[in-house]
Amino acid sequence: MPADDTVFSVLYDKFLFWGILVGIFTFGWLFFAIAKYRQNIVPDTTDIDHIVVGSFPVERHNTKLEVLFYVLPTIIVVWVTMLALSSNTQVWVIPDNEESFDMEIVGKQWFWEFHYSEELTWQDDPRITGIDVSWGQDLVIQFSSNAEASNMTITIGNVATDYSLDQQLGVKTITSSFDRFSYATVEVTDASENVLHTWNHIPIGHQLSSALGEHMIVPCDDEVVLSLFSLTSDYSELNSTYWGVQHSFWLPEWGVKEDLVPGLEGGTIMWFLPDDPGTFDIRCAEYCGMDHSKMIGKIDVVSPIIDGVYQNCDEDSGLPKSDGGGN
Numbered sequence: 297m298p299a300d301d302t303v304f305s306v307l308y309d310k311f312l313f314w315g316i317l318v319g320i321f322t323f324g325w326l327f328f329a330i331a332k333y334r335q336n337i338v339p340d341t342t343d344i345d346h347i348v349v350g351s352f353p354v355e356r357h358n359t360k361l362e363v364l365f366y367v368l369p370t371i372i373v374v375w376v377t378m379l380a381l382s383s384n385t386q387v388w389v390i391p392d393n394e395e396s397f398d399m400e401i402v403g404k405q406w407f408w409e410f411h412y413s414e415e416l417t418w419q420d421d422p423r424i425t426g427i428d429v430s431w432g433q434d435l436v437i438q439f440s441s442n443a444e445a446s447n448m449t450i451t452i453g454n455v456a457t458d459y460s461l462d463q464q465l466g467v468k469t470i471t472s473s474f475d476r477f478s479y480a481t482v483e484v485t486d487a488s489e490n491v492l493h494t495w496n497h498i499p500i501g502h503q504l505s506s507a508l509g510e511h512m513i514v515p516c517d518d519e520v521v522l523s524l525f526s527l528t529s530d531y532s533e534l535n536s537t538y539w540g541v542q543h544s545f546w547l548p549e550w551g552v553k554e555d556l557v558p559g560l561e562g563g564t565i566m567w568f569l570p571d572d573p574g575t576f577d578i579r580c581a582e583y584c585g586m587d588h589s590k591m592i593g594k595i596d597v598v599s600p601i602i603d604g605v606y607q608n609c610d611e612d613s614g615l616p617k618s619d620g621g622g623n
């Protein structure tokens with residue numbers, strides 16, 4: 297079952313509401329008729345010549361009631377069809393929003409690659425971890441609110457550097473100016489190397505891969521627009537006629553999925569609006585060969601840092617939620 301406020305959950309609730317309403321009416325009438333016209337109750341036939349099974353007694357017909365029998369179900373069917381179509385429209389119409397977070401998903405046999413066409417800087421919630429990382433001219437780590445913090449690893453590109461943190465000071469400053477073109481991670485750990493707090497910057501052009509156990513990472517409260525492509529894992533001139541196979545990128549949490557079609561140059565496109573931070577599942581929903589069942593991954597919804605300011609996911613961003621608006 298997708299998250300409560302996604303378009304399909306809202307649609308499910310609406311269909312359930314109308315289904316229960318029609319059900320109560322239909323079964324109510326059924327039981328009423330069973331009781332009223334049961335065996336041994338002789339119907340009043342004073343103004344009827346004879347009763348033909350399967351046909352409405354002509355002498356007793358009620359035009360209003362008969363018209364209602366056709367009109368009412370027609371209205372209900374048209375109404376639920378409109379509900380369903382408007383939900384479809386909402387999913388299929390890609391938001392034309394400059395602010396949306398665009399990225400590419402590449403499906404291979406049998407893993408996912410996440411290609412970043414926009415940069416993303418984020419960190420864990422400082423109010424929860426008691427640790428705050430800010431990186432501008434210098435890298436400043438505040439950890440006075442977390443008595444466990446004892447070590448820190450800064451990884452820039454492939455180079456990792458370890459530092460120890462002095463609890464007496466509660467803050468550490470490292471002279472290193474922020475480089476937006478480098479993939480960088482700051483991890484604060486306790487004495488047993490458990491990660492207490494993560495800060496991360498993903499530059500434009502960076503790739504993450506589920507084959508390496510990496511999660512897809514997207515900012516909260518932003519429309520995420522994905523272009524999806526299916527490629528071969530081992531393209532070469534020798535098998536240049538092999539185009540790969542069809543996959544389907546499925547995010548059960550938001551109830552959305554889209555096919556990845558080999559050979560389709562422009563790819564396919566889909567969008568969703570993650571609002572709550574957390575880690576959710578990625579699945580392949582199209583049988584794609586031997587290890588299809590292993591083609592799984594995780595997506596992290598994180599609070600981004602925009603222009604040095606930590607954006608709080610929990611506060612209402614004022615963006616419309618994908619909650620079935622328009623119906």
Ligand SMILES: [Cu+2]
Pocket residue numbers: 403406542543544580581582583584588591
């Ligand atoms: Cu697949």
